[in-house]
Amino acid sequence: MTTQPTAAAGAQASPDAFRSLMSEFPTGVCAVTTRDPDGEPWGMTCSSVTSVSLAPPTLLVNLRAGSPTLRALLASGSFSVNFLHARARETAELFASGNPDRFALVPWEQAPGAGGPHLVRDAHTIADCEVVLTQxxxxxxxVYGGARRITRQHSLPPLLYGQRQFRSWSQS
Structure with missing residues (x-):
């Protein structure tokens, strides 16, 4: 016997209702970084990061259309995903703020062959990627990124975001 689903009472699937829904889903926090063709660093906080494939190693990030970081990333064809650690909340907030001087306020380096700037103080792990597909x-x-190199920076626990709050992984 099959049953028919019943419509549950709830909010319309509006942008605000959807934002509220997704705020209840905790996730890790990253800073996606890249450099434009002139060498200028760009970056933004991103919690929409997902593994896609182990062979070949591929992840995806979701970036706001029209973002200057997305524009630079598409022009360069490469990027870094800086997985932020629990002590990097200020950097997560800075890279979410739109402050044009963000790279002057945090230590970073651009290693040869890196996809984008590495946030050396604030990332526990960094994935250097090349753009393989966009949708x-x-x-x-x-943006689907083929991971070319993974660099472990720190052994601190990851920074998490959910219910519109930053938290860290429990040490228990």
Missing amino acids: PMGDHVT
């Missing part, structure tokens, strides 16, 4: 959807663009 626009609504007000965002999904």
Whole structure:
């Protein structure tokens, strides 16, 4: 016997209702970084990061369409995903703020062959990626990155975001 799903009472699937829904789903926090063709560093906080494939190693990030970071990333064809550690909340907030001087306020380096700037103080792990595919959807663009190199920086626990709050992984 099959049953028919019933409509549950709830909010319309509006942007605000969807934002509220997704705020209840905790996730890790990253800073996606790149350099434009003139060598200028760009970056933004991103919590929409997902593994896609182990062979070849591929991840995806979702970036706001029209973002200067996305524009630079697409022009360069490469980027770094800086997985932020629990003590990097200020950097997560800085890279979410739109402050044009963000790279003057945090230590970073551009190693040869890196996809983008490495946030050496604030990332526990960094994945250097090359763009292998992009897919626009609504007000965002999904960027698939083939991971070329993974660098472990610190052994601190990851920074998490959920319920509109930053937290760290429990040490228990």
